[in-house]
Amino acid sequence: MGIFDYFRQPRQKSANVAKERLQIIVARERAARSGPDYLPAMQQELLQVIRKYVEVDDDAVQMNVDREGDCEVLELNITLPDHEDGTG
């Protein structure tokens, strides 16, 4: 990176950081509010089951309930670590 790039790339403004953080947390909390009451408990138990086999982060299990007409769709996303042997 040359000296001109240094001048061309200002640090990210703190207001933008604030907005991005808010968008993420607000979306997550809205999803938690609108979902069934058992979702958080189910999420924790799934996390425990997965950890029997793979070491994953606390936020590895993401759940989302969508309504399509009369049908409720439970979307489950499990993020596995990049390297299962843990060598990074």
Add this chain to the structure above:
Amino acid sequence: MARIVVVTSGKGGVGKTTTSAAIATGLAQRGHRTAVIDFDVGLRNLDLIMGCERRVVYDFVNVINGDANLKQALIRDKRVENLYILPASQTRDKEALTEDGVERVLGEMAEEFDYIICDSPAGIERGALMAAYHADEAVVVTNPEVSSVRDSDRILGILASKTRKVEQGGDPMPGRLLLTRYSPERVERGEMLSIEDVGDILAIDLLGVIPESQAVLNASNAGQPVILDAESDAGQAYDDAVGRFLGEDRPLRFVDVPKRGFFGRLFGG
């Protein structure tokens, strides 16, 4: 029949009481019979902001318990006609606001007044739920700051589910955003969430933007609702918000950095 309006925010210290006092005063100035109720049981503050702290004899809980009637407890404002204040109780008993009691008192007041402004306490505990439960609409006071915006979203979730209207199968009450302590200079420098940023996240209609202003502290020091300081930016911004509340078309003011000329930029620092 009165329109019941809750002024709420979730987070404390963002300007709920200042806003309740200003909106109630603005409505009364326009000739609407208006009452403003302090729902913050234990921490009475509206009386100070309205400048009637030494005239409090009976309070909201006294009326609920039947120790006093409404006429005895309501304090008539000395500056603005048609404006009445119902102060909060200083009891430590958080259960003092009973559901039946609040409903009965609001029902009685609804026959006397055009507007009832409910100044909600911070948090999402009993007092806040009681203030919101009977309301027809909400003013959500928010600072352009992460914790305030998050708490406002939380409160909007509660307004969408835990009100009498919703429980009776009606529509959720409309909530409108009042952005307070806004600093156009800091927004321009990228240090503060803009009106658009907060609007994108909360996705509700905008009632008004109140600039960060020295007039607000001066007003509370003196016990004068800031809207009575008609010369001040904050006073005028609240007046605009009251106008919009009543359906008037008022363009936003005090939301842009004043343009400076060449010499201003050269010497302004």
